[in-house]
Amino acid sequence: MNFEFYHRWLALYPLITQLIAAVAILLIAYLAYFITRRYILHLLQTLVLKSRFTWDDLLLDPVIMRRLAYALPVIIFYNSAVLFPGIESIIKQTAYLGLLILALILAGSFLTALNNLYESSQLSKGRPIKGVIQITKLFLYIVGAVIIISILLGKSPWYFVSGIGAMTAVILLIFRDTILSFVASLQISSNDLVRVNDWIEVPAFGADGDVTDIALHTIKVQNWDKTITIIPTHKLIDVSFKNWRGMQMTGGRRIKRSIYIDQTSIKFCTDDMLSTFSNFKLIRQYIADKKTEIDAYNAQRGFDGKDKINARRMTNVGTFRIYVESYLKQNDKIHQGLTAMVRQLPPGPEGLPLEVYVFTNTTDWIAYERIQADIFDHLLSVIPHFELQIVQNPSGSDFRALLGNIEVNV
Template sequence: MCYQIFIEKIGIMIFKIQGIYDIVNLDLKRWGAITLIIIGKILFFTIILIILEFIFNRGVRFLVRRIVNSTHFVWDNILYENKVFDSLSHFFPLSIGLILIKPFFNDYHTIIIYLEKIFDILFVLIVLQFLIRVVNSIMRIATSENNHQTIAVRSFSQLLKIISIIFCILIIIAILTKNDLITVLTSLGAITAFVILVFRDTILGFVSGVQMASTKMIKVGDWIRIPKYNIEGTVIEINLTSAKIENFDKTITSVPTYDLISTAVTNFEFMRQKNIRRIKRSILFNIQSFHFCNSCKLKKFQHVYLIKSYIQKKQEEIDLFNKERNIDISINNINGRRLTNIGIFRKYALEYLSQHPKISQSETLMVRHLEPTPYGLPVELYCFTNTSESIKYEQIQASVFDHLLTAAKEFDLEVTTQVPKKEFLKQW
C-alpha cells in the first residue's frame, strides 16, 4: 500500500515538472521570436539611415561644390576642403531617423528610449564635429600669413576646441544619467582643483599666446635664442601648449609656450629686418710682444696706406708734447710719449673696418681693449656686417679676421692660443 502511494507521488511530480518545462519552453520560443523581430527591425532601420546618409551626403556635396566653383572667394573653398558642409549633411538623415523611431518600434517602449538616447548623443557628436571643422577653417583663413595675430588665433581656436569637447562630454553624461546640464556642472565643483591642475599648461599657454600677440614679442618665422635651454633656431609653430623651434642642425625642439614669456628669449628678427648682424669677437695677444716703436719702425708704418696719415699726425703731436716739456726720449723708452705697436695695430684694425665694403658704417664700429688676463690682452672688434644672412655673415667675419691675424705679424705682435684650463675642459 505504501509502495503504491509513493509511485503515485512520483508520477504527480513528474507531471508537474513536465508542465513547467512546457511553459518555459513556450516562453523561450516567444522571447526568441521577439528578439529576432527586434533585430530585424533594427537592421532594416539602420539600412534606411545608411541610404539616407548616402543620398543627402552626395546631394549636399554636389550642390556645395557647384556653389563653391561659381564664386571667387577663398574662404568657401577652405570650408569645403575641411568638410564643414559634410557635417551639416549628417543632420538631415538623423532628423528623419529620429522621427521614424516611434513608428518603427511602436510596441517596444524600452527600445524607443534607448534609441532616442543614442540619437541625442549622435546629434551632440555631429555638432562637435561641425564646430571643430569650422574652427579649423577659421584658423586656416586667419593664419594665411606669419604674423603676431596668428598666435592669438591659434590659441583661441585650440582653447575653443577644448572647451567644445569638454562641454559635449558633459552633455553626453547628462543624457546618459537623465540629469540636466546644471546638475552635472554643479557636481563638477568638487573636482575644480583637479581640473585646473590637469589643464594648467593649457591655461598658461592661452595666456602666453594672448600676451605674445598683444605685445608682438614673437611670431612664427622669427629667429630666436633661448639661453635656458641652449636653443637657437627658427620658430615654426606656436600652439596652445608648446612652441616648435627648428634648430640650425634641422632638429626640432619643443618648449612650453609659457616659457617664451617667462624666460629670457633673444629675438633676432629686428636684426634681420634691418639686414645687419653684429661681429663681436676678440683676438688674444701676448703682452710680452708689446713694445714702443722706434723711428725705424715708424718709417715702415708710414708707408701703410690705412695708417699713414694717423702716424704722421700722431708723431707730430707727440714730438710737440715732448719738446714743450723738454723730455729727453733718448735716455730710456719710457721717457715722454711714444707710439706702441699694439696701439698702431688697434688704429689699423679700426681703419680697416671703416673702409671695408661689407661692414656697415651707420652702426657702432670700434676696436677696444678688454680686461687683461693671465693669458694675454684681448683686443675686441665690435661692428656690424651689412647683411644678416648667415653664410655671407660668416664669410665676411672670416675674411676680416684672416686679414687682421695675418697683419698682426707685421706689427711684431704675437697672437696667443692659450686658453684657461676650465675653458679648455669645457670645450671637450
C-alpha cells in the first residue's frame, strides 16, 4: 500500500524522481571510486610487490593508480544514462568522451612510467628512449583529439584525416621543430652520440659539463659552474661538439702542456755538467750509455775532443728531455698503457716549447689536476740543474733589479 503510494507520487513528479536517481548514481559512483582506490588498487599493489617480475612495477606508479580509480565511476555514469531518457544521448556521449580522455591520459602516464622504469636499468645508459616516448605520446594525443572532435561534430575521423593533405604545409610549419628533433633523437640514439651523464663541450651554446637529460626537444647540460644549458636537440646535430666519454672509458685523461725554454740557455754539455748529470739516478744509465755511443762514433770518424762543431756531443736540453721521459715512466700516476712522450715543438718568440704529452691513470678532475701540478712543480724546479732557463715576461722585480744596476754603474 505504502509502496504503491510512493510509486504513484513519484510518477506525478518525474523531475524529483530523476533528481533522486541522479543523487543515488553519484553516491554509487563515489562509493565505487572509494572502494577501487582504497581496496582494489591496494590489493593490486600488494600483488605487484610480491611478483618476481619487474615490468609490472609500472602499475605501482601513483599517477596511474590514481587515474585508474576514475574508470569505474565513468562506466557507471555511462550505463545509468537510460534512467534519464531526455538526456540519455548527452550523458552517454559525455561519458564516452570521458572514457576516451581518461584512456589517453592513462596511456600517457603509462608511457612516462615505462620510460622511468627503463631509465632505472643499465640499458638506458647507452640507449635513451625519452624522445621516442614523447613522440609516441604526441601521436596518441593527436589521434585522440581527432576522434574527440569527430564525436563532438558527428563526423567520421576519416573526414578530418582527409583534410590533412591540404594542410601539410601548415602542419610542417607548426611541427617543424618536433619533426627535426625526432629525427635528431633517432640519429643520437642509433649512432650513440650522446648519453645521459656524458661530459660534452658545445662551444656554440657555451655548454661544458654533464648531460643530465635527453628529451625530444631539448638536451640539458649541467655546466661545471652548476648552471644549466638547454640545447635544442636538432641543433646539437647541426653544430660541432666534443664528447669526453672516450676519455672516461679509457681510464686516462690527457696532459698536454709545454715548458718554454729560453733558447739562449741551450748548449753542449761539458764534462763537469755530465759528471753532475750522472748523479741523477733517473738518467745515470742513459748518460753512461750515451757517452759510450758518442765516444765510439767520434773515434770511428776521427773526431777528437777539441772538435766542438763536427763531433757528436750531448746537449743540456736533450738530456733534460730524457730526464723528463724517465721521470714520467717511473711515475705511478701516469697511465703507461697509453701514449707517453716528451717532444720539441717548433721554436718561436716564446722560446723552445718542450711538450709533455701523457695520460694520467685516473679521469677524476681533482686528482688529474693534482697529478698535473705535481709533475710540473717538479720539472720547473729541476730545470736550473740542467743550466736551462724558462722564458718569462719581465716582472716588476726584474725592472727594479735593472734600474738598481744602472744606478750602481752611474
